[in-house]
Amino acid sequence: MIAADVLQHIGDTLEARKESSPSSSYVASLFHKGEDAILKKVAEEAAEVLMASKDKDRLHLVREVADLWFHSMVLLAHHGLRPEDVLVELKRREGISGLDEKAARNPQS
Numbered sequence: 001m002i003a004a005d006v007l008q009h010i011g012d013t014l015e016a017r018k019e020s021s022p023s024s025s026y027v028a029s030l031f032h033k034g035e036d037a038i039l040k041k042v043a044e045e046a047a048e049v050l051m052a053s054k055d056k057d058r059l060h061l062v063r064e065v066a067d068l069w070f071h072s073m074v075l076l077a078h079h080g081l082r083p084e085d086v087l088v089e090l091k092r093r094e095g096i097s098g099l100d101e102k103a104a105r106n107p108q109s
């Protein structure tokens, strides 16, 4: 599956960048700055997704979602996690209705 290959490749690149110099790599510079800098980028990119959506600019939206996914993967890598961990969780949820899952969490509501 192409999508899984792309995510796996990005995961490998992110791991390799942990050994790179911050001056030669954007990802290495983010790792070097630490968790707060990574979280700031995730928050900024999420806000940019909202603005692209409100602007009804489809190409801009795709690019901003790519930025958000990418920085979320940097955050995962910071915590020693990989994109595949999210894919496993999404796979686990396949076929489970969001409404049923929510009802199971809050049986009285």
Ligand SMILES: N=c1c2ncn([C@@H]3O[C@H](COP(=O)(O)OP(=O)(O)OP(=O)(O)O)[C@@H](O)[C@H]3O)c2ncn1[C@@H]1O[C@H](COP(=O)(O)O)[C@@H](O)[C@H]1O
Pocket: 010, 013, 017, 024, 025, 026, 027, 028, 044, 066, 067, 070
């Ligand atoms: N997919 C990406 C990717 N998507 C977005 N970005 C960077 O994320 C940043 C997004 O920040 P903004 O949109 O806010 O733009 P900006 O104002 O320039 O950023 P800041 O100065 O505010 O940090 C830009 O610098 C983009 O270049 C990415 N940088 C790297 N990758 C992948 O990561 C690999 C490793 O990158 P390096 O570590 O730079 O070699 C690359 O080969 C790509 O596969």
